[in-house]
Amino acid sequence: MKMENGQVTELPVPSKAALEQERKILLDLGNDIARVREKNDLITLFSKRIKSFFYFTHTIVTLIESKDETYTPFLLDHEHSPIRDHNRYGEMVAAHFSLNDPFIQAVLAADGPISFLLEDIMDKPQSPSFLKVNYERGVREILMTTLRNEEKPVGFIHIYTDRTEGFSLEFRDTIKGITPQLASAVANIIKNEEILNKEREKSFLLEFSSEIAAVRTKEDLALAVHTGLSKLNALRGYVIRKINEDGETLSTYIYDPGIANFDDPEWVAVTTARFPLYDGLQNRVLESYIPLLFSVEREVQRGITSSYLHYWKKVGYRTMVGIRLHYGITNLGILWLGIEEINIQLLQGICFQISVAMANIVANEQVEKTQQEQAFLLDFSNDIAQVKTKPDLEAAIFKVLDNALHSKLSMIRLIADDGVSMPAYMFDNTLFVNAGVTHEQMAASVITIEEPYTAKVLASKDGVVFDIAEELKGGSAYAKLWAATGLKYVYALPLRAGNKLLGTIWLHSDWLSQLVLRGICAQISVAIDNIQANEKLLAYKKQLEVENDYLKEQIKTIYNFSEIVGSGEAMQEVYRLMSIVASTNTTVLVLGETGTGKELIARALHNSSSRKDKLMVKVNCAALPTNLIESELFGHERGAFTGALDRRIGKFELANHSTLFLDEIGELPLEAQSKLLRVIQEREVERLGGKQTIKVDVRLIAATNRNLEEEVKAGRFRADLYFRLNVFPINLPPLRDRAEDIEPLIHFFVAKFAKNTGRKIRKVSPKVIQQLRSYTWPGNVRELEHLIERSVLLATDEVLQDVYIPKQSTSDKQDLSFILNRTLEEVERGYIVEVLKRCAGKISGPGGAAEILDVPGNTLHSKMKKLGITKADYFS
Template structure:
């Protein structure tokens, strides 16, 4: 529908109103008035003066109630009130008045289109047009307050409508041809005056902006801290018209999120919990709004409802809606080429240049504050690292180091130590060194199970950390998606990232450190790890020194013990056929690493043979370690052989190194191996097979290189058959058996042994015995020596002590018969005559065939010589029998 003056304007006839007849003089006066009005209008600079002048001049000639001027905004195709005649307006008390003076009316409706397409002033009867579709609300509001007619004309600028003059009357017919002619004539002057007013306002606004920015710049120049910046921003932004709230967000170190920096929720207090949540929330940059702001060179204005309809799900957008903010302006804060953050303003309109100036000042202040904070933080971190370094230098034990690390991590990083692993001596495995178990209080069982795992340097995560220069960061959520078994444990702590760094002493990797946190300082991590690496290296070196010291002390004590317990032979005495065979076997096996089993009766010198094997082997530079399996209680055998950790059992107050560890790269002599309990035999077998031991109470296996020599006076084959000795262990030990002859099987060695012991104990006791009488030699040769060489040594020692002169005249051989010492099993299947004949022959052999007299067989048998001759004849004993083995 098209509005026209002919179709819509009706002149009402009012007989009470007389239209004056204008004379020539009046017309001349009118022209003069228009000229004066035009001159006045051109000099107008303030919009309030324009309406006052207009009303005063025009109302002196024509009647109307009030007038307003509206301006066109082509950007959104609207027109809005600009000049208001509040003094004369009949609608100023109407409830919708405040809404109307702030409203924007569409240019795309028939009423205003009719005005736009008419060059001359055009009038309308309100009653006829106010209810037409799309007609503006102000027509009805004026009609409700008694206004009947409106006269409108365009205000032009550079050939294009810039606005409208609205003239209202409550008397239809007031807008005469003469009135219209005057309005048409004055319209160009009004257009110029409005343009001038707009220019003046623009100039004034720019001046205000400059003054505002100068004041703001002055305030910002004094800013040194975030608190001072917040105060300056609040003081300045509160001067902006229609500003409801604002917030500054800063880009975080991750470059992917922004966190609240300065926050002013406005006059309407939000829910406290929600406000706290927003203040402590990191918002992703790429959320559809913030990324657009950071990519834009100019401020952007967002309609809250429209953005929600577009599908933007950011929590702060919903918060704005609940706060009833309709539009938000976002301006990036940028220093040089670096984005620092975003300034969000809850505001209806934006002044781009002003906001850009404000943001420029804020950006400079933020950059300075951030730089100062970084410098201060770095100085604090460096000062702290110096203190930590001082503390670390005093650390000597793992406990002291763990206390220092946990204290520093908790104080400066507000987190806890997940794990430190150190590389073992083999350079391949890593063992747990220390950790803070309380970090995993929600998954203690899982942590206990996983923490004892002994991993290698080839484990995927460990290898990546050890190969890195400054460590790695593992995102917990991403690691869970990738199937990292450890990440499930990390997740129980609620922390987002696992930080892992290599621990290095010089260029050598010594281990890894693992810390769970949301974010950590790289400088602090690097500095602390450097100090921890040095401390661990020192502790390891100190532990090795202590271990070496302990081992030396043990070896020293052990050596002293052996000096008092071993045979004090400078060499093995014996030149007979039987001993020559022993020497041959020793020379064959000594240069190898084969296990040797030394067999023989008690006192035959099994330990001397073991030492001879060791001393002629490649291991002779290290001490041979001895264990007497018969001298140890069954409960202590494992601890003695394999060692134990502190607390492994009641009374284990310290770590003990076992004999296998002590004999590493040396020889271990297991004496009386036949006395070893079956349970210990099984563990010994495993050590022999695997070449590694595990201390009692320990979880780490220790590789050992030990040459094994075992000795026993038992018949191990019989023990295996009887179930007292493991068959598999017997075969492991019986690789190279050496059978030592008893002293009675080597009578030719009795005299050299006697001379050796006499000389030895004469020197020790201070005696001066130089000779042994033939009688004594005869007695020594005729004795059976059930205790072998050891028995002979002790007998000679006693005899030397009891001899006053320089010749050993008598030995104190114990009385008793050899038959009494025979094994009953050996006699069970023999007749009395056989036993008697065999015993007489053996006695004659020991007496070198002498039958009667001192040292003769009759004396030993304690029977007369004639009786012995008779028995020999009766039993058929001739010289061939007892001289056979001479």
């Protein structure tokens, strides 16, 4: 028969030669088909054998899916298919085509092969899409015949050609003759595949069972499940949910790491949430003895509101399979699989293995949890035994609640001395943040023993458990506050020490062990009673500690500048001035001889100011060439002068919002002084060669070893600049006036240079200290530093035995005020007294006054006796 314009027409009767050829083809093809075992072998054999006698483009076999009344591709001739590069080819291979369209119904009604011209049927309503796809690739006619097994249709043979009238009578008769053999071959292939699939399932379950047998922890189970389930075809992900201790919710226990997306808040929410057991899906799975296949879209339309269902829809899951996990009659949880088809036997085998392993793990976890709770309670008992203060108690309580009980402390209230009011004693100030209750509000809240909830708790023996959901139904204001925590229950217990009622404790949790809870509360009661008994003593101790801390802070603020060594009276005055001005933006002028540490003072002032987060900028005015001073301080634009190849940012701009230290300010030329004065006054600079005025916020610290007042009188320093700089002068004393600081400085520099040079110097001999104390130090601290560095390098053992003090020149200038208007005897007496003071009263020996004066010790004794010099003169 042939279908033309929707009408079936009879074909002519074949000739005798054609019948003979058909018989030969059938015989050869029958022998070949009998040897077919694989799908690809059948389609290849069919195409090659038939094509040797007749022309066609390609052929496929489809199978009927009775349960949903569709047929799907089964055997495909990929090699010869003209549509294999069509963009819908993948869709065609995976599609399910309806058995109810007129086209396929005509095929089922025919008693043999039936052909169709594609252009006649492809655009008709309900015609399958593969007709038009083939037509687009040049196919013009299709020959269809039904494969039957025991008179029941099981599939179809599709044969295509790019010619019209391409299927001859002989070809049709040949196809009709071999159809029963093809049907048998297809049936055998299906049976073989079923056998192979069962063998693979058995092998899979044995392998999975071996992996599960080695599972000891949740992590082991997650790995085994992932390894096993990843072998399932078309699996798009999975999650195992475990029933929680409350028996009413399920939480994620294990999930497919391949679908994890920590950047997606919705995925994180679905993974961490607790879902009600009775939500319309999970309860159905837990009540079913077989796996259930759910259509995601259909369940959404049914009104299921669970967030995980809508997330599945969002990520494109069409169907999900839910399998009950149970051990005996006890439900453990649910395995959800993103998969299109159910293999009930295989899934039940997998879930049985998972359930056994999960039950063992949960049991082990419960044992471990119990042991951990006992360990935490023991630790809590030990912690409570050492509690002396409220902070200690708070730390111990929060530790055991978080770690052992997984609960939150709402409030501890203690009965006040009046026996009625109950102010807050301890609470978690983060617990009610979502409800808008602040720390201050919780601390200020005071109730009485007559408040209904409190009275009920105080009257109870072992406390009261409040179900928040039930309390909300009664309209309780407290319940609305409790509900903001997201936890289910409030546990309230009385605190007692013997027969004495102390107060109440309120805890929030989803579940708490009453026995453990009562034990903890008993220990908390004892601790609070002890703290109250020692309250006055602790308060007095705390007051002393606060006063001590305050004094230490004052000392640190006023006197402790880490880079400066020295605590003598002269330096204490310097520290006092520094502490006054450090936190301000006031300009400071640091005065002192060379080597007294003016830069250290500047750095300490900067580090103690609000500008300490930025680096202090330093300029040595004495080291700047005259022609570059302005460029260094104020910057220049490109081309401002010869050699100005690039723009340069000046030191004032660099020090914006920081500190600028102008060292050796007395060396600045007069021309630069006038421009510096303008910048200080206006707080703005202009680069050389520039036209833009730049605002700057700079804290200025200047330093000099010159007497600026004398420099102003001599006309070498501008008076107006001096007054601008001399807002807050700090005078650094010379080292000769800081005899008490010499020894600390010695030890500081010895430690510094011993470390830098790798020397091990553990001690400085008293002789060396005495020698250094008796020296006049014209170079001040810098000279001492360099002298110690040299002495450390020359040291030969762990004790610094020698220093190399330069000999004093006889040409050293004398202070005329010491000589004028005095007799020779007064001058001699005063000079000997001053030397004895520098030598700390040592008369003879190394570092003694006799060595300095270059006279024998006996001679100096005689002189002192003659001049009436006593210890009171040089130890005053």
